Amino acid sequence: MTVDNCRNILVRGVNWIGDAVMTMPALRGLKHADPDAIITLLVKPWVSPLFERDPSVDEIIIYKDEFAGIPGKMRLAHLLRKHHFCRAVLFQNAVDAAIITLLAGIPERIGYSRDGRRFLLTRPLPFDDRVKRLHHIEYYLNILSQSGYTASYTVPWIYLGINERVDARMRLKNLQRPVVALNPGATYGSSKRWHAERFAGLARRICSEIGGSVVIFGGAQEKGIADEIIKEVKKQESGMSDLSGAACPSPLAPDRCMNLSGGTGLRELAAFLSECDVLVTNDSGPMHIGYAVGTPLVALFGSTSPELTGPVGKDATVIRKDVDCSPCFERECRMERLDCMDLISIDEVFGAVQKRIHTERAVFFDRDGTLCEDAGYLSRMDDLRMDPRLHALTRLKDHGFNLIGITNQSGIARGLVQEEFVREVNTIFIEKHGFKGFYYCPHHPDEHCSCRKPEPGLLHAARADHDIDLKQSFVVGDKDSDMRLARAVGATGILVESGQDRSPVQTDFRAHDIEQAVEIILDNC
Secondary structure, eight states: OGGGGGGEEEOOOOSHHHHHHTTTTHHHHHHOOOTTTTEEEOTTTTTTTGGTTTTTTTTEOOOOOOHHHHHHHHHHHHHHHHTTTEEOOOOOOOOHHHHHHHHOOOSEEEESSOOOGGGOOOOOOOOOOHHOOOOOOOHHHHHHHHTTOOOOOOOOOOOOOOOHHHHHHHHHHTTTSSSSEEEEOTTTTTTGGGOOHHHHHHHHHHHEEEEEEEEOOOOOOGGHHHHHHHHHHHHHHHHHHTTTTTOOOOOOOOTEEETTTOOOHHHHHHHHHHHSSEEEEEESSSHHHHHHTOOEEEESSSSSSSHHHOOOSEEEEEEOOOOOOOOOSSSSOOTTOHHHHHHHHHHHHHHHHHOOOOOOOOEEEETTTBBBBSSOOOOOOGGGOOOOGGGGHHHHTTOEEEEEEEEEEETTTTTOOHHHHHHHHHHHHHHHOOEEEEEEEEEEEGOOOOSSSSSSHHHHHHHHHTBOOOOOOEEEEEEEEHHHHHHHOOOOEEEESSSSSSSSSOEEEEESSHHHHHHHHHHHO
């Protein structure tokens, strides 16, 4: 099959929220293979919000209830036929996906040969033992690689607008930090759920021992679990007394606990999770949303396998117990006891939460136009002009700030700058000016990656590597993208007006140069 001869592609997405998140790298790979291709995603309405701002998706067709049954499938096939798709890529495993795309007259139909649908596909892909052992992110990427596409592994990313992030931040602003999200549900079944009374005990310790707060999330059908946790907290609270006589904050105080179970849409949930300091979660859809918005998390696994569906990225801890019957993949425990979850203690989870709470302060600096002269695509040492005021940065280090560089370097993807040269320049700041790290995005803007500013991927990587509390940090740069990055993570933005960006920019502070930026930071820390 020649990959680039078809530019009108239908993707049949999956029906579970967590699985939908795990298809995102494959969608990105499909778009990256041919940026001019039109990618249309056919999905159920409850997962479609995840893709609303995804630049890899050009159009979304909702698989509505009216398309159920034979008459409904004929109506859907008729609708799809009008789009004149030349290829269907089936992430969904069901025979239904193959039937509909056949009825729609789509000439190329690609998917795994399983569920009795081999004869309906023009390119049935092997579903063998190797494929069965793949993490599900790689499972969907394998569809592309086995079909002639070049698809690189990336971490799933949900694209949130700054307004969505800020709205969630304002809703949570009265809670004591660190804010720990609790996701006690799991739609699949009770065998994936840690016990409600242990979530309650964890909530008490978060509030009383580290002075934080908790937010409980879940779907409408899981509201009862959240109510059970609140009830259990009340019971534990009434059964305990503070023997020291000191005031002990109640986990149920308004600044300590917020119950949003059943009260958020999918994009609201993603935005809320992006604003929390840590997420404690069962293996569930919100777990996948959590790492796909960059939230540090602690994932509890019982009946399922983290090797297949576990969280990915730098900032995740998985807790599971080595028991003979796990993973069993059962919805309910057939042994009438849940050893895989019973053996996970509050102490262990609380300890993992403490390790995921980041406490260091940092100042993130843009490079070109801020730390050094913007030479366009800097590609020669002869053109490197350092800002003569960099000596002022030692004052920030003296006050306990980590200095970290963040820079977009699309010149690498454009073939204008050697990546080794970028690393060499960045190393100068580390070795001569005391920077803790220097992070760069090598991608072209058209790739819409999670690490190109103003997306916060670079900051998330630095947070995981250097224990950075982003909301207690600063971003200093000369461009609007730097200031939007600051707003995206809740950091304080300082626009250095010596740069080339003269457009109106929303920022917290403005500085004439690096030296004044240092003064502003020290006056506001």
